Amino acid sequence: MASAGSHIHPTALVDTSATIGSGVTIAAFTVIGADVTIGDGTTVGPHCTIAGPATIGRDNRIHGFSAIGGDPQDKKYAGERTQLIIGDGNTIREFVTINRGTGNGGGTTRIGDDNWLLAYVHIAHDCTVGSHCVFSNNATLAGHVEIGDYVILSGFVGVHQFCRIGAHAFIGMGALVSGDVPPFVLVAQERYGRPRGINTEGLKRRGFDGDRVAAIKRAYRALYVSGNNLAESREQIARLAQESDDVRALLAFLDSGERPLLR
Secondary structure, eight states, X not given: OBOTTOEEOTTOEEOTTOEEOTTOEEOTTOEEOTTEEEOTTOEEOTTOEEOSSEEEOSSOEEOTTOEEEEOOSOTTOOSOOOEEEEOSSOEEOTTOEEEOOOTTTTXXXXXXXXXXXXXXXXEOXXXXXXXXXXXXXXXXXXXXXXXXXXXXXXXXXEEXXXXXXXXXXXXXXXXXXXXXXXXXXXXXXXXXXXXXXXXXXXXHHTTOOXXXXXXXXXXXXXXXXXXXXXXXXXXHHHHHGGGOHHHHHHHHHHXXXXXXXXX
């Protein structure tokens, strides 16, 4: 059902069970499936496919040829009801693919607010993406990946299933991420991505002052430069965390992971 003020091109196919908000634009040859909700002010470009169950928030910009809410690419998926939830104000560029969750993986793929997903980005089943992230062209998440807020994935980045990337991290072009990346860390490409410092420039742009950046740098050195093993590094970071909320967030990330830490 379409609300007043929406504009649906005559060649678009919209299932009768879909809920279309006010001021929504759906361009030519787009298909909106059953059990899809699209929030007010969202624009869907031409030749897109949005399958349900899926809930898409307000003021999103979905460009042409995107495939949103498709079945998970998982052989164990047996048609159980799963969902995709996308927040508000996201920009989703051409040929982006985002899959729903799986029944044995939590059931939900979730995208936050104000993200930029550039052309050919792929977000697999059961992923969780925070808000204010930028995924450059061809960045790819395997299943069950968790991405914090303000994360930047450069072009052609690949993230292994079940990995976590903490808030404010920066992953350089072409890096293959096979372990957890703590908050604030910068990863550069070799054969596999390796930590190469903290995302200093990104933190400054977001208003982190010199004292906060310095505290994060001390924690990074304890984790990656000191030569200590992980247990020893954690003890040192725990001491630093007594005086820094940011280091406490990094410590909480270290204590909550299932995959090995990228080191």
